Amino acid sequence: MARIDFEGDVFETEDQRNWTDASYKTYSTPLALPFPVTMNRGTVIEQNVRFSLAKISQKIFFQSSAKQPVHINLTKQTTPFPAIGLLQSSRYPTLSESECSLLKKLKIDHLRVDLSFVEKSWKEKFSEANLTAKQLNVPLFLSLAFSDHPENDAASFIEICGALSPKIDSVLIVDEGTKVSNSEWFAPARKLFKEKLNNVSVGAGTNAYFAEFNRNKPFPGEADFIAWSVNPQVHAFDYLTLLENLQAQADTVISARTFQPGIPLWVTPVTLKPRFNPVATRTEKPGINYPSPPDPRQMSLFTAGWLVGSLKYLAEAGASKITFFETTGEKGLIQGPENSLWPADFPSLGGMIFPVFFVLNELLRYSQGRVMNTMVSQPDSVSALTLLDGFKNVLVLASHTPKVINVLLPFPVTECSVRILDLPFCRNNMFSRGTLPDLPVQVCRPDKGVLELQPFTVVFVEIPS
Structure with missing residues (x-):
């Protein structure tokens, strides 16, 4: 038996499955005291962690199963194949004719685009995504991040919808500051969108990690779905961590199911790296390295297999809709018309098709199954x-x-x-x-x-x- 004793500062233990990490973290000072903590000059902090292992009466053997074949066991439990969509490219605003032809072959369910009303370019971004969705002949799934003036944001959004005539399937409503749905103005925004956008589905949740949403319960009760995003590199980035974290994706779905039984659960988007830092303590300036360069494993067979694992655990747990990766660019399924912006670390060439495209092409043959x-x-x-x-x-x-x-x-x-x-x-x-x-x-x-x-x-x- 192991024993851990803490002395000095107050410690807090974090279940990192909230970030789909299969691990726990113990730290101090607790985030509620607050975050970030202000430290005055001369402050002394004392911490002591003592680990002790009780005497055991017999040896412990670790038996390797490397020589044993992997065993597969089929159960009788089934779930519907989730609707699969893609995320609008953060590098290329539109698709070429050949890219459009390739992506249409997948027969995806939706194209997701994230719009923040704080950004001056949101209308331009919306227009570009609308064009891409029409090229692919799929509806839009919009994640809308409202500013401190949600009424004005909603009115501006409805106005531009009248000009663009977009085909919108669903809308996720969140607050730009907290990254989660605001219970005060969610209901009136949902009512407005239902009236003006042909009874569109309006969901609650977060455009960040499950942790943000799990910390801010209860969620708006009138939501048509709950949504949150997933990536396996919040706390570590080695190969084994990415694999261990696959099973934790299912845990978020299982937990979310208890919030409001029966409500559809959407995991969107699933990316290989974080899209932004939701707990940043200073303003991050967008750029080609924002929030960080792409992961070169995006173009590898490893990520194709990782996608299979992600779909497995999310679908088996009951997720009904998933958005996987971007359409084009270094974070997508296809490189796009230009060579990589990071040729030394991400040596892709214009027009290159990544293995994740091929695996999705095969998997989506079964999109009507279970x-x-x-x-x-x-x-x-x-x-x-x-x-x-x-x-x-x-x-x-x-x-x-x-x-x-x-x-x-x-x-x-x-x-x-x-x-x-x-x-x-x-x-x-x-x-x-x-x-x-x-x-x-x-x-x-x-x-x-x-x-x-x-x-x-x-x-x-x-x-x-």
Whole structure:
């Protein structure tokens, strides 16, 4: 048994699953005392942490399961496949004809755009997003951050909607300062938008992390949905952290379900890095490095597999709508017309198609189906997502490691059809040549039901009927 004793300052323990991090953090001084803490010159702070381990009577052995195959267990519990959309590009305001053709192939549910009425350029940004949505023939999902004058903001927004005639599916209303919905003016804003925007869905929540919303309950009771964003790098950024944090995404959905049972839960957007710092103590100035340069893993097979894991945990927990990544640019599915702004760290070329595009293209074939809860014995090594569409059911296996992994399939089979997203396919198809091939179907003969999963590959295994 372990014991930890604290002395001196007051400590606070934080459940970091509120940021979808699979960890806890203990610190001082508590945030409520306040944040940030003012320290006067000469102030003395004393802290002492003592860790002690009680004597144990037997040795503890840590047995590695590296040589054991990964076991997959299919349950009978299913949930609907969530509606999947994309985030408006922060680098390119419009789409080229070839980019539009590629993205339309995905048949996404919506295009999300974040508008802040504090920014002078919000009308221009709205107009650009409206054009992009019309190019893709999808409705807009708007996140609206209101200033200290919400009545004026709402009136200006309704006025420009009259000029642009946008097709708006849903609106998330938040306060620019707190990043969460304001219970005082949410109801009148919702009523106005319902009247003026053809009974559009109006949601509450936050355009930041689940933590911001969880701290500010109760939320407006008349909301049509609850929404919050996800990224795995709030507290750390190594590969293992990104993988461990996948399961914590489900915890946010499970917690949100208790706020108002039955209300739709939307996780939007899901990005690889933070979009901004919601607890910044000074003004951040936008720029190409704001809030930080993009993650070079965005263009990797690792992130394609990470997306499979994110969709798995969010869908199995009951999220009904998810926004994944931006359309184009270094934070998106396609690089866009120009080379990377960070060629040394993010060596992408204009027109390059990232692996996350290919994996979404395959996954969205099952958008009208259901997701079956699937258990994995080594979730940090493999994510397993089972998709059912009534015709061809598929088990999606995503390798998260640079090593070959053996996976014991959860059904008896001597021969099966597979589609494999791997490095050769991505290299051969990273630039569009007019038509984009689907993943080729291959015949696989597992040895005693064991499938050999190559490093960082995503394999779609057709389940025998």
